Amino acid sequence: MKKLLIAAIGVLFFTTANAQEVNVGLDFYNRYVFRGVDFGDGPSLQPTIEFTSGGFTIGAWGAFGTGNGILTNFNEADLYASYDFDFGLSLGATSYYYPGSSWFELDKGVSSHALELNLGYEVSGLSLSANYIVNDSSDGAGSEGGDMYFEIGYSGGLFDVFFGAGDGWHTTNGNLQVVNVGIGTSKEIKITDTFSIPMSGSLILNPNTEQFYIVVGVSF
Template sequence: MKTSTKISKLLKSGLLALVGAFLISSLNPETAKAQEISTGVDLYSTYVFRGVAFSGPALQPYVEVSEGGFAIGAWGSQGIDGTTGSLGFQEMDLYAGYSFDFGLSLGLTDYYYPGTSWTDEDSHAFEINVGYSIENLSLAGNFILNEATGAGSAGEDIYFEAGYTVGAADLFIGAGDGWHSSDGNFALVNIGLGTSKELVITDTFSIPLSGAVIYNPDSEQFYILAGLSF
């Protein structure tokens, strides 16, 4: 068995074990008191991830269980711009992570795109996520563990991003290789500005509204997008 296949099987089994453990423990009244279970859905005009557009309008649901600094969850994206009788772009991910009080966060994400068998090891790309935030500055590094995969990555892809908050604006710049760039070489792929506000509906109800402008110097593509969160 290839090393990458062994890694995929171990990581997928580990994520499923974590999800199962949290679900079981949430049935215990004493444990459930310390846990927070949340769910929601975002509606975006365009699904852009790390400077690459995956679909037009998309619904993006999530379910997350957290306790202290630890969180596990499932996140998906369903494109609603498919042709009649077919689905748009789909992505269904599992993740787990831990956030420390001093700004460091560590995580693992399992990327899966429906259309291939979920039980097939080559259908998954596993990525280590490391982040650090201090005041208005944020830094992130990401690395795909698979040596090669058919799950939307070239294998061993890397991506780095820096962000800085100025007032209501979030500035960011990111670079990566593998699937992130047009030729697989390391390149600047994600420059943008984002912001958010509360869309007030009534005195007691409001909807978070976010927006961003993004330019990808590698692909020379420019995007303007907005999203609502429910």
């Protein structure tokens, strides 16, 4: 795992030297809900630093709670890389990490990262994704080991709908369950004639935990 992360950092520095585009952004959401699971009970700042060259993308994304409680100060800092093909297919990998533990490893033979392989396909508003955690259960990193998540979505203009199912760390019992059903939309808040702030919102139901969320945020 450590060798994979060091290799990813090497690719990051190589890519920055030849990057065609650099993106830096910050989202502010009323709460952080990922794949139907609520991480924290307060507002979340979510920064992004991303480099792209052709179809190749490598970047870093995080979520940092703004409260002082045990749940509201939940932090996450991920690295990811992907390649998008012209016909709608995308292949990638994501390294999930939670600040507070050693970035390199928690203990001998136990990683502080959950490494996930990502597969996606988009065509005519329809999107499909499949994700698989490479770590086994003895590797720790907050995952059950071999966790899977599948999602289908459709963008119909005014609204987007999505339906996701997962197992392992996505569910309460570790078995494959429907965990993420919802509808989302977005708009731009006009500030001046030349400046607008994107705003998005989602209604999310997790049938596995029987929880319902309203998530709204702005992007800069």
